[in-house]
Amino acid sequence: MKCTKCGGVAVINMPQHRLKLCAEHFKEWVLSMVQRTIKRYRMFGPKDRILVAVSGGKDSLSLWDILIRLGYQTEGLYINLGITHENYSDVSQEYAEAFAAAHDAPLHIVNVRETYGQGIPDLAHTGRGKRMCSVCGLVKRHIMNRIAYEGGYAAIATGHNLDDEVAVLLQNTLHWQGGYLKRQAPVLPSTHPRLARKVKPLCHLYERETAAYALVQGIAFVEQECPYSVNAKTIFYKQILNQLERRSPGTKMQFYLGFLRAKEEGLFCLDEPEKELTWNTCRKCGQPTTAGDLCAFCRLWEKQKHPA
Amino acid sequence: MGTGTAKIKYRKQEWEVNSGMTVRAAIEKVGLDPYSVLALRNKKLINDQTIIEPGDEIKLVNVISGG
Ligand code: SF4
Ligand SMILES: [Zn+2]
Ligand SMILES: [Zn+2]
Numbered sequence: 001m002k003c004t005k006c007g008g009v010a011v012i013n014m015p016q017h018r019l020k021l022c023a024e025h026f027k028e029w030v031l032s033m034v035q036r037t038i039k040r041y042r043m044f045g046p047k048d049r050i051l052v053a054v055s056g057g058k059d060s061l062s063l064w065d066i067l068i069r070l071g072y073q074t075e076g077l078y079i080n081l082g083i084t085h086e087n088y089s090d091v092s093q094e095y096a097e098a099f100a101a102a103h104d105a106p107l108h109i110v111n112v113r114e115t116y117g118q119g120i121p122d123l124a125h126t127g128r129g130k131r132m133c134s135v136c137g138l139v140k141r142h143i144m145n146r147i148a149y150e151g152g153y154a155a156i157a158t159g160h161n162l163d164d165e166v167a168v169l170l171q172n173t174l175h176w177q178g179g180y181l182k183r184q185a186p187v188l189p190s191t192h193p194r195l196a197r198k199v200k201p202l203c204h205l206y207e208r209e210t211a212a213y214a215l216v217q218g219i220a221f222v223e224q225e226c227p228y229s230v231n232a233k234t235i236f237y238k239q240i241l242n243q244l245e246r247r248s249p250g251t252k253m254q255f256y257l258g259f260l261r262a263k264e265e266g267l268f269c270l271d272e273p274e275k276e277l278t279w280n281t282c283r284k285c286g287q288p289t290t291a292g293d294l295c296a297f298c299r300l301w302e303k304q305k306h307p308a
Numbered sequence: 309m310g311t312g313t314a315k316i317k318y319r320k321q322e323w324e325v326n327s328g329m330t331v332r333a334a335i336e337k338v339g340l341d342p343y344s345v346l347a348l349r350n351k352k353l354i355n356d357q358t359i360i361e362p363g364d365e366i367k368l369v370n371v372i373s374g375g
Binding site: 012 | 319341343344346348352353354355356357358369370371372373374
């Protein structure tokens with residue numbers, strides 16, 4: 001298999017782009033693809049300071065690497081969730097730290113157990129049967145917003161790839177989740193000065209491309225999965241989508257890009273009026289909340305102190 | 309090409325396959341989905357049409373994550 005550009009040995013075949021590329025041309029292609037994505041959705045500019053949420057996995061470390069190479073001003077944030085099964089959180093942290101050290105890039109680390117007293121698994125078990133991932137998501141969002149606000153970053157960049165986005169899209173479509181469909185986008189605008197703008201610069205890349213990028217760049221990433229993701233529905237949806245992709249290359253890309261285009265053209269123009277959000281300020285942490293005087297994050301910890 | 313065997317490694321599993329087949333055929337043979345893995349030989353990414361040589365050690369890396 002030969003590189004479409006130079007005739008050298010190709011390392012990857014991307015039928016949806018009609019491209020087979022060698023390692024060098026693939027790296028080049030990924031960088032220009034991400035640059036185009038950043039510009040197309042007006043994610044950020046060269047003067048903006050960007051906080052990259054890193055997990056130690058292939059997507060977020062590839063993202064950080066790409067943004068550094070493109071010359072953007074980035075700092076990393078690693079949230080240690082306190083997942084002790086097979087040392088998952090500590091091992092992942094080591095990968096994030098090794099990357100930061102090798103690139104001489106600043107990395108902020110928030111250890112949930114050390115900062116708040118408990119790790120995610122303990123918190124979720126007593127949290128009135130709330131599922132692990134929803135507790136985890138809530139905690140991560142809160143911490144990301146806090147760090148982004150304290151550090152004055154222009155945006156938080158996450159490593160979501162096209163497969164992540166399209167798996168969510170399929171789920172939301174199967175359940176006709178109009179509200180979620182309306183909000184799903186490469187850029188999630190800030191709705192409050194203390195809630196960060198979020199961007200997904202890898203949203204046009206397939207998951208196998210972000211993994212291939214990490215491999216050809218020699219980026220070491222954690223290969224083990226979060227033990228709680230094992231039964232995640234996402235994997236199931238991704239496999240189904242890959243079966244479609246195999247029959248007809250480009251299906252995932254067309255599904256996602258077609259969705260974004262349809263939205264731009266107003267096809268998803270739900271009649272529901274944009275609700276004016278009324279913000280309260282959480283009396284404990286100061287973050288905005290639409291609930292009472294305590295935000296969902298602080299309520300989670302209150303429940304720990306006063307179990308029902 | 310010659311004849312002989314090669315090793316395929318994925319996470320904690322290991323298989324032996326005949327050389328002379330493509331990486332993609334080997335991935336399918338051991339029961340994995342070619343879309344879910346990438347193949348490395350001597351730590352270098354190789355495309356799935358690459359012919360497996362005798363004595364090769366091919367490491368497969370999972371590319372589908374949940375969460
Ligand atoms: S799989 Fe669930 S628990 Fe694990 S990191 Fe992701 S959201 Fe958190
Ligand atoms: Zn080339
Ligand atoms: Zn709060």
